Amino acid sequence: MSELRPGQSVELLKELHILTRDGRLNQDSRRKLKQVYHLFNLIEPLLAELAAQGPGPVLADHGAGKSYLGFILYDLYFKALGRGHIYGVETRAELVERSRRLAQALGFERMSFLHASVAESADSGALPARIDLVTALHACDTATDDAIAFGLQKQARAMVLVPCCQAEVAACLRQDKALQLARTPLAELWRHPLHTRELGSQVTNVLRCLHLEASGYQVTVTELVGWEHSLKNELIIARYTGQRKHSAAQRLHAILRTFGLEKMLAARFGLEAAPAAIAGEDPAR
Structure with a gap:
């Protein structure tokens, strides 16, 4: 055959x-x-x-x-x-x-x-x-x-x-929606339930990629075409290089802070250290 x-x-x-x-x-x-x-x-x-x-x-x-x-x-x-x-x-x-x-x-x-x-x-x-x-x-x-x-x-x-499917971040975004809408117009990105779900999934995958880069991996993100009929078609390939990107850790923390996710997710993404120390790292590194 x-x-x-x-x-x-x-x-x-x-x-x-x-x-x-x-x-x-x-x-x-x-x-x-x-x-x-x-x-x-x-x-x-x-x-x-x-x-x-x-x-x-x-x-x-x-x-x-x-x-x-x-x-x-x-x-x-x-x-x-x-x-x-x-x-x-x-x-x-x-x-x-x-x-x-x-x-x-x-x-x-x-x-x-x-x-x-x-x-x-x-x-x-x-x-x-x-x-x-x-x-x-x-x-x-x-x-x-x-x-x-x-x-x-x-x-x-x-x-x-x-x-x-990823529901955790979306649940957090829904919880603080009223506060965020008053604070920043960016909260319009997750005002509607469908947008909340999709944005939560997108933010989660971005955080995962930054976490891998901060941990010494080179990351490639592409589509997994043809594996099955699914909207969840994002493929993340990470190769270990040993070069930890401090700028990735810095951006990771900034995203958590922007979306009000620090308390819930900082430890999961390797940010148990004091946020001030991370924020003070050289972004060029």
Whole structure:
């Protein structure tokens, strides 16, 4: 079948419902396969960099669900590489067990699955102290922030994130709406409920990118085209460089202050330090 890549597991594609049970591709499954290859093409260069730098790569996939991403990455990259490991982290026990059975059936020995939340997994003995690559696709609400915190704790060399619904900032904006409308005309940006939701999501992702830059990562933001039909299509790719941008921390704090989010979110974004100290840093650094 010309659409499949050499050595690709037909059985896996059937289990993922990309191929029909008789091994055929219909129009819908051909579209799904194209989406799979698109996502793989985005992540493969990161894996190649990591493989060239050490014995890994070791990948943790948060909010793994049916471990769709993990299985495809293993089949197309890790299997031929002959080293490295993929850990799928998922809160639904039945999906974890399903993935374990499928990995065993396919002989994907370097795949493990953990029944835990993103936050719980950070201190789990089932995961190694260092993780090379962290992925979190469509992790809802604060789970993306938990994945970033996980990556920082595990000294991840790269992170690939696709944030999903985010309600926390929107709730805070609604709470202080009357005060903000009196204080600044910018509050018109979130006067209407729909705008509040969308702006809250936008602000959250901007804060996440600044947090990563302040933590020593080079950040690229683009669209995840074709992975699924979703309005939540923002892809954040972060590579660790070790160059912490003090200007990013300064701007992060300024945004929190402008939107009245300091009290609620400062600690999450690494700003436990006195705000005055952050604000006084050289913006050129």
